[in-house]
Amino acid sequence: MTDATIAAPAVSTDVEKRGLWRQFRAHPGGVAGLAVFLFIVVAVYVGPLIHTVDPNKIDIKAKNQGPSLAHPFGTDNLGHDMLAQVLAGGQISLAVGITAMLLALFLGTLVGVLSGYFRRVDGILMRLTDLFLALPLLPLLLVIIMLFRDTLRAAFGPETGIFILIVFVIGITSWMHTARIVRGDVLAVKSQEFILAAKSSGMREHRVILKHILPNVMSSIMVSATLGIASAIITESALSFLGLGFPSDFPTWGRLLYDGANFLQLTPSRVLWPGLAISLTVLSVNFIGDAIRDALDPRTLKR
Numbered sequence: 001m002t003d004a005t006i007a008a009p010a011v012s013t014d015v016e017k018r019g020l021w022r023q024f025r026a027h028p029g030g031v032a033g034l035a036v037f038l039f040i041v042v043a044v045y046v047g048p049l050i051h052t053v054d055p056n057k058i059d060i061k062a063k064n065q066g067p068s069l070a071h072p073f074g075t076d077n078l079g080h081d082m083l084a085q086v087l088a089g090g091q092i093s094l095a096v097g098i099t100a101m102l103l104a105l106f107l108g109t110l111v112g113v114l115s116g117y118f119r120r121v122d123g124i125l126m127r128l129t130d131l132f133l134a135l136p137l138l139p140l141l142l143v144i145i146m147l148f149r150d151t152l153r154a155a156f157g158p159e160t161g162i163f164i165l166i167v168f169v170i171g172i173t174s175w176m177h178t179a180r181i182v183r184g185d186v187l188a189v190k191s192q193e194f195i196l197a198a199k200s201s202g203m204r205e206h207r208v209i210l211k212h213i214l215p216n217v218m219s220s221i222m223v224s225a226t227l228g229i230a231s232a233i234i235t236e237s238a239l240s241f242l243g244l245g246f247p248s249d250f251p252t253w254g255r256l257l258y259d260g261a262n263f264l265q266l267t268p269s270r271v272l273w274p275g276l277a278i279s280l281t282v283l284s285v286n287f288i289g290d291a292i293r294d295a296l297d298p299r300t301l302k303r
Helices: 014-025 028-050 082-117 119-134 137-156 158-172 176-189 193-200 205-241 253-263 269-295 298-302
Strands: none
Touching: 014 028, 014 269, 028 082, 028 269, 082 119, 082 158, 082 176, 082 205, 082 253, 082 269, 119 176, 137 158, 137 205, 158 205, 176 205, 193 205, 205 253, 205 269, 253 269
């Protein structure tokens, strides 16, 4: 039996790919979520090229203003342009969300595949996963940040050091659910006939995992990836809102909420725009995840 024959169940045909896209388009929420998410990504990265105001420029004469032509989102108590700050903060929030998601996805997939495929390490890895699930995450995050914040700031600078720390603490506390999901899928896949045939042909274990196991659990990984971005953005926003995230001259959506909370009655728009950006991003990513899950559902593809 050749490798091509063995790998046949794991390889998607053009018809299947078109079917996946057709099923995704049949999900109105997923299409709307994708459109909103792409709009937000384009806005935060292309917007500063159009709205060229420096987000850290201080103009005391224009402080605490409402929306106007010069400042579409208004200004804060120091005269910062809120639109420029929301756009700049979006770049950092999205970068944190995507990077932390990739770290959590890598750890979760690694633990899930090893635990599901190799019986001898299953117990150890699952008990480690249970240990992380039992930990109180918010106090753990606060302790880690307080212990290593000054060290990383001194080593990499105030912005880069905090970015590395935030991404690391979110990534290492967000991989457990992905690991459990991937483990369950691996347990279901590894008992199928084409996996047994691959082992019988003398294929090495790492090739079986890379060529046959991973492609067949990719649907769960993709769904976890979309949900991981939303979770990471919310966690970063919560840490910044507590004053433990990025410094005030390095705005993120959560930091803008934290800075604007004391001025809520004076200029409500200061918390409206970053809060709306967080809500739309998280909601759109969740809809995308739901659409991907439905599109990859075998029962949906059969219909």
